[in-house]
Amino acid sequence: MNLRILPAAIGLLIAMPAFAERLELKNPAWKEVPNTQFDGTAYVNVNGIQKAGSNVIYEVVNAEAAYSQVEMNCKMQRFRTIKMGYFESRSRINYKVVNDPWIKPETAYHKALAAFVCRLK
Secondary structure, three states: OOOOOHHHHHHHHOOOOOOOEEEEOOOOOEEEOOOOHHHOOOEEEHHHOEEEOOEEEEEEEOOOOEEEEEEEEOOOOEEEEEEEEEEOOOOEEEEEEOOOOOEOOOOHHHHHHHHHHHHOO
């Protein structure tokens, strides 16, 4: 056995954390999303909402304090998660880009989120 390649082979077996990026929230305004309490109340940062045509990009925090950035197409009634992460501090989020596929909101929780963000002006 070649002992020079052993450290490299062991390195391949050890799980390494995925590289994550950091985001600093500026003046977030978390608003409770009605009708999400049954699955753990969701909160949307109404100061961070971006609109482009029928698409709305928003930040949401769930009951476990998990952070997601989601893109919702209000006309087609489809959404996808763009980023997922967790709070490192009150304003700093450690996240990774995920770019999930577009799906239809089917659970009551996701329907409530879709209705909430699509009603925002």
